Amino acid sequence: MALDSYLAAHNLALVPKQSSYRAIVTRSPVPKGSVIIKSPPLCSFPTSSVADSICNHCFNSQVSRLTPCATSSSSSSHSLMRCSRCKSAFYCSVQCQRKAWNLHHKWLCDGMVITDNTNGDYEMLRRVCLVIGGIAKKEYLTDYDVLYETFSGLMDHKSDYSQDILEYFNQVATVVLNDLSSIKNFNKSNLTTDDLVNYLCIFGCNNFTVHDNQIFSVGEGTYPVGSLFNHSCYPNAVVMYHGNVQIVKAIEDLSSNDEVMISYIDTANTKSTRQQLLTAKYYFDCKCIRCNGNIKDVDHLLAPASSTMPTALLLELSTRQRTLLSPLLPSLFIIPISIPPTLLQSLLSQPHTPLALLSQHLSDLLRNEQWDIAAGIGYRILAIYVLCYPRYHPMIGLHMYTMAKCFWNSTSDGRTAVEEAVKLSASARAVLEVSYKDCGEINWDVINAIDDLSRMASKELNT
Numbered sequence: 213m214a215l216d217s218y219l220a221a222h223n224l225a226l227v228p229k230q231s232s233y234r235a236i237v238t239r240s241p242v243p244k245g246s247v248i249i250k251s252p253p254l255c256s257f258p259t260s261s262v263a264d265s266i267c268n269h270c271f272n273s274q275v276s277r278l279t280p281c282a283t284s285s286s287s288s289s290h291s292l293m294r295c296s297r298c299k300s301a302f303y304c305s306v307q308c309q310r311k312a313w314n315l316h317h318k319w320l321c322d323g324m325v326i327t328d329n330t331n332g333d334y335e336m337l338r339r340v341c342l343v344i345g346g347i348a349k350k351e352y353l354t355d356y357d358v359l360y361e362t363f364s365g366l367m368d369h370k371s372d373y374s375q376d377i378l379e380y381f382n383q384v385a386t387v388v389l390n391d392l393s394s395i396k397n398f399n400k401s402n403l404t405t406d407d408l409v410n411y412l413c414i415f416g417c418n419n420f421t422v423h424d425n426q427i428f429s430v431g432e433g434t435y436p437v438g439s440l441f442n443h444s445c446y447p448n449a450v451v452m453y454h455g456n457v458q459i460v461k462a463i464e465d466l467s468s469n470d471e472v473m474i475s476y477i478d479t480a481n482t483k484s485t486r487q488q489l490l491t492a493k494y495y496f497d498c499k500c501i502r503c504n505g506n507i508k509d510v511d512h513l514l515a516p517a518s519s520t521m522p523t524a525l526l527l528e529l530s531t532r533q534r535t536l537l538s539p540l541l542p543s544l545f546i547i548p549i550s551i552p553p554t555l556l557q558s559l560l561s562q563p564h565t566p567l568a569l570l571s572q573h574l575s576d577l578l579r580n581e582q583w584d585i586a587a588g589i590g591y592r593i594l595a596i597y598v599l600c601y602p603r604y605h606p607m608i609g610l611h612m613y614t615m616a617k618c619f620w621n622s623t624s625d626g627r628t629a630v631e632e633a634v635k636l637s638a639s640a641r642a643v644l645e646v647s648y649k650d651c652g653e654i655n656w657d658v659i660n661a662i663d664d665l666s667r668m669a670s671k672e673l674n675t
């Protein structure tokens with residue numbers, strides 16, 4: 213089978229597993245920071261909010277220097293080309309425009325839909341049907357045979373969907389079949405409404421949100437190979453994107469025969485919220501090392517925010533966090549899973565300030581350029597992140613980078629703040645390097661920006 217040899221070429225294997233049907237395991241040790249597998253989407257499309265600022269084919273951003281799917285690194289693109297016919301599709305290069313044209317745009321250009329969350333199913337289904345139905349020119353799609361074989365074998369959980377949802381899927385399937393039936397030769401594909409309903413069921417529990425280098429959502433994609441990885445609330449791998457190419461990276465050292473696990477949801481949530489999200493969309497009860505209690509959970513710090521914090525308390529908390537947590541920064545990286553006891557003690561003794569509330573305050577403080585208070589609150593958030601994300605998770609690194617910027621911009625603490633900026637940028641780099649290395653120039657730009665900040669701050673310390 214094409215899939216087995218494809219996985220074997222990446223030192224991976226798909227093995228049966230009772231609790232989750234199948235699982236991906238390593239066939240040799242994989243050091244943290246390694247690319248486990250890179251795979252293209254069967255289909256993908258950008259979200260409406262960014263559709264005019266990223267290439268609708270490869271998701272390369274307007275301002276980036278490298279086009280992931282262009283043949284030469286000199287094909288720089290600082291403004292996107294617009295489809296002159298529909299005026300709603302944008303491309304970074306002629307190559308991308310040609311690929312999109314031959315895969316779907318030729319048939320969808322007239323009825324181009326500006327996609328949003330309500331018609332994402334419709335948009336994805338039309339594209340998948342053009343590919344599977346033999347209309348799209350498959351030579352423009354990388355690894356089609358593997359993608360198709362894998363997609364066809366994915367779990368659809370059809371019996372778990374409610375009658376209402378299946379009826380909605382049936383309506384979408386009917387509209388799409390009707391739309392596509394006017395295309396010459398589409399009827400030869402013999403695709404039925406039932407087939408399309410099955411595809412929609414597969415999308416529901418397998419599709420991915422594509423994100424940029426700041427983990428902001430930029431699109432949706434059907435990634436059959438990535439869909440083979442099971443979920444853990446304390447994953448040993450993360451999903452990165454170079455444009456719309458999906459890259460699974462190890463964030464822990466893996467031994468031979470270890471199961472590779474990613475997370476399907478934001479794991480900075482209480483156990484009950486995580487379980488609800490996973491049951492509602494993926495139809496399973498999570499029994500991962502965190503959910504079964506092998507890692508100390510901190511639900512009281514993750515509860516949803518119900519109110520805002522008075523400014524005086526915010527200030528007090530900010531100052532206290534800096535005093536308590538700044539000296540602990542180095543220890544956050546020494547112990548892989550267990551939490552330094554001093555940190556745990558300081559967190560548990562704090563007033564009840566859930567993460568959502570702190571994050572909300574942090575964004576307000578950043579927006580209002582209140583860097584000093586933001587930095588202190590940032591420490592508190594960092595401590596909570598360290599308790600609920602694996603040590604080398606990009607959320608931790610990106611947050612450290614935000615904090616480094618706060619200290620660098622802060623005016624009140626002089627040299628101490630600059631020292632904090634240096635310390636935090638070094639930590640941010642150490643964490644982000646693991647997931648961002650070998651993921652293309654667009655991701656590496658974040659590391660370059662951290663290095664720039666670190667150089668400026670170190671220079672200031674030495675003058």
Ligand SMILES: C[S@@+](CC[C@H](N)C(=O)[O-])C[C@H]1O[C@@H](n2cnc3c(N)ncnc32)[C@H](O)[C@@H]1O
Pocket residue numbers: 231232233234235365366367369417418439440441442443444493494495496497498499500
């Ligand atoms: C994206 S697929 C993952 C691959 C899937 N195991 C397969 O063999 O095709 C998602 C589905 O896998 C199962 N799954 C994923 N992670 C699981 C876990 N930690 N425990 C139990 N089932 C899991 C659930 O049925 C879920 O809806």
